[in-house]
Amino acid sequence: MAIVNDYEVVVAGVAAMLEPYAERVLVVELDAGMSVSQDVDVILYDTFGQVQGDGVDLEDLVHGGRAKVVIYSWNVQPELVDRSIAKGARGYVSKAFTAEEVVAAVESVHGGDVVRPGPPADTSADAGPWPGREHGLSAREAEVIALITQGLSNQEIADRSYLSINSVKTYVRTAYRKIDVTRRSQAVVWGMTHGFSPDRVRILDPTGQ
Template identity: 75%
Template sequence: MEQRAAQIRVAIVNDYEVVVAGLAAMLLPHVDRVLVVEIDTGLPVISDVDVILYDTFGQVQGDGVDLQDLVRGGDAKVLVYSWNTQPDLVDRSLAQGAHGYVSKSFSAEDLVRAVEAVAGGELVRPGPEPVAVQPPGRWPGKEHGLSMREAEVLALIAQGLSNQEIADRSYLSINSVKTYIRTAYRKIDVSRRSQAVAWGMTHGLSPEQLRVVDPAAH
């Protein structure tokens, strides 16, 4: 397909294939405005993209994000895409060098507008959260009834993190982490952590191979 001059070139960054595929599918109807040129399959185009859309599912958040590693020496702007929009977390991410931060409650149209704003040099922050919204896109475990937050906590368990490490990494209270664990365990019918790890490893909650950028592209 021939690229139009107005298209913004986007790379989607996350270690879970279902997550990047879901985001790419979400943006596809808007291909006249945004063109996804890289996902987690390691296509060697990272230096040429305008915006890196960083999905935080199962990932480091806040000031723990190595934005320089995401950009890999290019001039792309980073837009964080997360369900966790606590003001202090947003502030940490922007202070670390992100150019925007949006909620996963955004519709595809809202997300495209945010990408366009960031590409145009605007600093984007999340607005008020809609009430009782079902986030768009896909995530591991969605087909088994897991909410995005329950799935992410299970993904972090599958990575071997303790409850406290999950709380620290996700910027949640330890009580919130325990609540998500309890509700997730009920939905997947397990009662022990070892069972949850085994379930996660067989249901897409272990990260895919980390994204690789071809050095020849630089």
């Protein structure tokens, strides 16, 4: 399996979460900002700071291989899940899932099933590290700061994250308070100096086996 996201801390965190289940799911590649280089069985695509729904370029992720794509996201609105599956994703997994539930979902997809997340669950669950967590930012607040750092407007963030514009404004306000900034330009500078710029790195055989 390969884990894909534009932030190294995110893919490394997901890999660490799955490491206890290495006898069931072997993570052989982590990619931040790069296409998967190996012909793996499954790609787990973490949506933190990423395009979602039918905007995901599955062909680019698979890069000519045979991998089945599983989306890993907080956003589990039925219409978003339906659009991802219709585009070709074989699984959609909630970040509220436990590590064992994620592994079971990946196994089911590998076995030929199409996996959906079920009804929305508790989104306060610990889904591994994300940029800014050590500064007190929630996963949602951190994602908004990541998208601000990428240069997106509030409306563009709402469109990409499938949040209402009012929700985005709330996350912006609470995030600004936590990182002690008052203007967007300050938030961009803070993000660029605190790990919120997308990475470009590939780690092969991250388990070291």
